[in-house]
Amino acid sequence: MSSVNSSHPPHAVDTLLEARWVVPVEPHGVVLEHHSVALAGDRIVGIAPIELARERSPNAKRVELAQHVLLPGLINAHTHNPMTLMRGLADDLPLMTWLQQHIWPAEAKVMGPEYARDGVELAIAEMLRGGTTCCNENYFFPDVIAATYRRHGFRAMVGLPVIEFPTAWAKSTEEYFDKALAVHDEFKGEALIGTSFAPHAPYTVSNASFERLRMLSDQLDIPVHLHLHETAQEVEDSRRDHAVRPFARMQSLGIINDHLIAVHMTQLLDSEIAQIHEAGVSIVHCPESNLKLASGFCPAEQLRRAGVNIALGTDGCASNNDLDMFGEMRSAAFLAKGVAGDASAWDAASTLRAATLNGAKALGWGDRIGSIEAGKQADLIAVRLDDIETSPMYNVISQLVYAAGRHQVSDVWIAGVRKLENRVLVGMDIRELMTKAQMWQTRIASSA
Missing domain, CATH: 3.20.20.140 (Metal-dependent hydrolases)
Known part of the structure; x- marks a missing residue:
């Protein structure tokens, strides 16, 4: 399948997200195989086949998502x-x-x-x-x-x-x-x-x-x-x-x-x-x-x-x-x-x-987020689809909606900043969150 938003200036790209599949949402229903989404800071620069993107941006950091679908957050x-x-x-x-x-x-x-x-x-x-x-x-x-x-x-x-x-x-x-x-x-x-x-x-x-x-x-x-x-x-x-x-x-x-x-x-x-x-x-x-x-x-x-x-x-x-x-x-x-x-x-x-x-x-932000298009903010998620629950693979979008679960989300970026890396939250202390939740449970239960 042909690439979408494939052109980007080589000097602008700092990260290439290389995915088995990319679902940009716009155009509607499109699935791109073996494509890379190029990022420059907080922005999406473009989408191109992986090898072509590497040629254009040889110095960019590469994030390999070999068994994943990349889609808008x-x-x-x-x-x-x-x-x-x-x-x-x-x-x-x-x-x-x-x-x-x-x-x-x-x-x-x-x-x-x-x-x-x-x-x-x-x-x-x-x-x-x-x-x-x-x-x-x-x-x-x-x-x-x-x-x-x-x-x-x-x-x-x-x-x-x-x-x-x-x-x-x-x-x-x-x-x-x-x-x-x-x-x-x-x-x-x-x-x-x-x-x-x-x-x-x-x-x-x-x-x-x-x-x-x-x-x-x-x-x-x-x-x-x-x-x-x-x-x-x-x-x-x-x-x-x-x-x-x-x-x-x-x-x-x-x-x-x-x-x-x-x-x-x-x-x-x-x-x-x-x-x-x-x-x-x-x-x-x-x-x-x-x-x-x-x-x-x-x-x-x-x-x-x-x-x-x-x-x-x-x-x-x-x-x-x-x-x-x-x-x-x-x-x-x-x-x-x-x-x-x-x-x-x-x-x-x-x-x-x-x-x-x-x-x-x-929200009035349709020009900012919601799809993978050049110029939009890099709010993106990667979902692993090589689990038992999502195999075999016939239709990526159907699999996302009807079979995939949130536990298969591996990575998340907001405005180009990685917030979840291989299922690990970046910059958040889970133990502290759980301690606070348990404190509120005790307080709310006693007041009720």
């Missing part, structure tokens, strides 16, 4: 990563019971900057070991969270929370907005960190706050990250309280636009799907969390066929209970087929795209 487009510390705390419960009677009371007792920092550090380690190089974060103490991602060199869009009741982060609506703008200003211009507004949900945020968020989102040109149409009960409550479905209410407030990242969307009418596409809304599908909480089924294939940009997220560890994007891909593909009644729905290449380039586009 996975993007977890919706997560609450401090909640890794509540993994398994309250399982097998419906959403509102889980949230109101267990999660919110537990958070009220332990939430603070140390909780946010330690939970995010644990999540970063888990994500890196699972091939995730970027996440769309949604939690309190975004200042601490953003600083933690920056310190560990992990790419993240950090949500600026808005909710109509007091928490440890803010006591009033005005304080939420003041702190949100301060955090945005503090991290503006950071190479790996972006910010979005993160109003919790239509049932916890007022019309006045949504109108203000719309104005600020337009002024600052940043996304709005919102749980929307997560359950049938949410829709019924909105019809009772506002006389319209949540989507229609958000439309009337100007929130339905190309800045919106709408999460879950399990309850949709055909007319709403058409309006989502027309407005340029991105949707984040969280199949495993929705299944676990029995929240409903996102019509993922119908959305894909309508041309909607649909990405994948794990949600938080309190409702999933992991940050495994390989598992999420497999669940999403299978669920989409079952819901659509069509075995061809969410084919493997489209599923991988949802976990990479579509996530990048949802």
